[in-house]
Amino acid sequence: xxxxxxxxxxxxxxxxxxxxxxxxxxxxxxxxxxxxxxxxxxxxxxxxxxxxxxxxxxxxxxxxxxxxxxxxxxxxxxxxxxxxxxxxxxxxxxxxxxxxxxxxxxxxxxxxxxxxxxxxxxxxxxxxxxxxxxxxxx
Numbered sequence: 001x002x003x004x005x006x007x008x009x010x011x012x013x014x015x016x017x018x019x020x021x022x023x024x025x026x027x028x029x030x031x032x033x034x035x036x037x038x039x040x041x042x043x044x045x046x047x048x049x050x051x052x053x054x055x056x057x058x059x060x061x062x063x064x065x066x067x068x069x070x071x072x073x074x075x076x077x078x079x080x081x082x083x084x085x086x087x088x089x090x091x092x093x094x095x096x097x098x099x100x101x102x103x104x105x106x107x108x109x110x111x112x113x114x115x116x117x118x119x120x121x122x123x124x125x126x127x128x129x130x131x132x133x134x135x136x137x138x
Contacts, residue, residue, distance in 0.1 A: 029062045030091040031073065038087035045070050045082055055083065060091055 039051030055061075055075075061083070064072040070082045 029064070031061050031063045031088045032091040033057050033059045033061070033083070033087060034089040035084075035087035038083050040073075040075070040079075040081050040083055041070075042079070042081040045084075052081065061088065063088070 033055045036057050038055050040053040040055050042052045061073040061075050071085045074080045
């Protein structure tokens with residue numbers, strides 16, 4: 001029984017550590033580049049080839065972990081790598097999308113009344129003839 005609990009605990013911890021290629025969302029981990037430009041390193045800042053990308057100010061990213069002077073981040077493209085911690089800051093909340101105005105009273109939308117009104121004038125030959133109404137007896 002104890003071994004089963006340990007295996008279950010280890011599996012839960014392992015599942016919680018897995019990361020996927022997810023886009024940056026508007027949550028507590030939403031950051032953005034605060035410097036004019038900063039280097040993005042896929043394998044860490046000590047890689048021998050230099051920065052893989054140059055990120056510009058305002059570019060959004062998700063903070064995955066901080067370690068020393070560098071932070072592991074995920075870009076909006078889903079790529080993960082490292083940037084200098086001093087070059088990123090919390091991102092402001094995204095602009096809210098405007099909601100459409102509710103319909104006016106009566107459930108009808110407001111429409112312009114600047115259009116000309118239709119004319120119902122009939123030519124004389126098509127006008128109805130005044131005849132007495134038939135009388136019916138029941």
